[in-house]
Structure formats: C-alpha cells, structure tokens
Amino acid sequence: VDLNRRWLRPSARLHPTIHAFKKLLLRTNATQPLAMFVDLHGHSRKPNVFMYGCAERGSALLAQVFPLLLSKHSPSSFHFYSCSFSVTKAKECTARVVMHRELDLLTSYTLEASFCGADLTRPPPSRLSLTGRRMPVTGRRSSVSADAALAGDGPTTSETTEHCPADTPAVDPSAAAADPAPSASAPLAPAS
Numbered sequence: 001v002d003l004n005r006r007w008l009r010p011s012a013r014l015h016p017t018i019h020a021f022k023k024l025l026l027r028t029n030a031t032q033p034l035a036m037f038v039d040l041h042g043h044s045r046k047p048n049v050f051m052y053g054c055a056e057r058g059s060a061l062l063a064q065v066f067p068l069l070l071s072k073h074s075p076s077s078f079h080f081y082s083c084s085f086s087v088t089k090a091k092e093c094t095a096r097v098v099m100h101r102e103l104d105l106l107t108s109y110t111l112e113a114s115f116c117g118a119d120l121t122r123p124p125p126s127r128l129s130l131t132g133r134r135m136p137v138t139g140r141r142s143s144v145s146a147d148a149a150l151a152g153d154g155p156t157t158s159e160t161t162e163h164c165p166a167d168t169p170a171v172d173p174s175a176a177a178a179d180p181a182p183s184a185s186a187p188l189a190p191a192s
Contacts, residue, residue: 004039007098022098029103036066036107039095043112047119049074050082052091052110054100060085062106077118 003018010019028034051070053063063085071080091097100108 004041004095005093007095008093025099026102034099034103034105037096037099037103037105037109039110041110041112043114043116045116046082046112047114047116048079048082049077049111049113049118050079050084052096052112053083053085054087054097054106054108055085056087056100066107066109079118 001015003015006015006018007022010022012019025034025037051067053067055063064083067078067083068080070078087097087100094110096108096110099105
C-alpha cells in the first residue's frame, strides 16, 4: 500500500498514521492556519533535491517562490529546474495535493531528495553525492529561507500510476476541528 496515495480518504483502521496526522493538521489549521506543508520523500530515479508543488487556480507563481528561495540559498544541493508544480490525476490523493486543496494552502509541497545523489548543471559541474555532511547544510539553509519568507523579509508567498483509492470514507474537516485533543495517556510526541 502506498500510504502517500491515501490522504484523501485515510481509514483509521487501515492507515492509522495518515488518518491521525491528517486529523491533527485539520484541527490545528482550524485554530492556527498553517503557513506551509512539506512532505519529505526519497526519490529513487530522478537526481537532485527538488520539490513538487501545486499550481492550480492561478497560483503558479506563488507556489514557486519557496522552491526558488531554496535554490538561491542552497545552489549546490537544491535544483529549482527539477521542480514540478503540475497536479495530475494520479497525484490527487497525495499529501501535498490534498492539503493544498482542503486547507486552501498555496505552499503545500513534497520535498524529494534523490537516492542517486545530485547531478546539477550549475557550476561546479560535477557529480556530487548527497552525503550526511551536505544534507544538514541544505536543511539549515532551507530553514533560513522559510523563516525569511514567513517573516516578510523575502518574497511572501513515488512515481506510480495508482489513482486515488475510493475504498475509505473521508476525514471530515469539521469533525477533526471539533475532536478533543488527545489525552495525556496518548501523547502525540515523546515527552521532553
């Protein structure tokens, strides 16, 4: 089962992690609107670090701002020209598309990091491996880009053909917002 294709109608029984996380996102968004959603993936065939976004209903330029900032801050790791912002039918049940549509969120992305390393066409023209040393730099620079964009210091704004499964009921956003917070006996994150 490709869990990334279960975001439209996750089953509490069959896809408990997706169901619970989606419910948490919907409930959180009802009280504090989310600024951005980023789903992290590893890519098995396409090189580089890049993003998939959602350019629907005239939002094409706004959806590209954050990935463009990443490419400016991390040119040796992040490749803007490998990004794609189209939404195909096969992707309509993925996390980025469902969160984009259900939360009306322009900044909903999938960040892909290749298992194959980078093959950037910008200088220096070399094949580099995304080592453990390079990945924290990309993450740190990405965080700086996001902080700058959200603070107003900058611009504001699995490759299968499986389609959306229709075998499970949808998570009702109004029910998610009304659902009480989890009890102390079932924490969402480890206690610090």
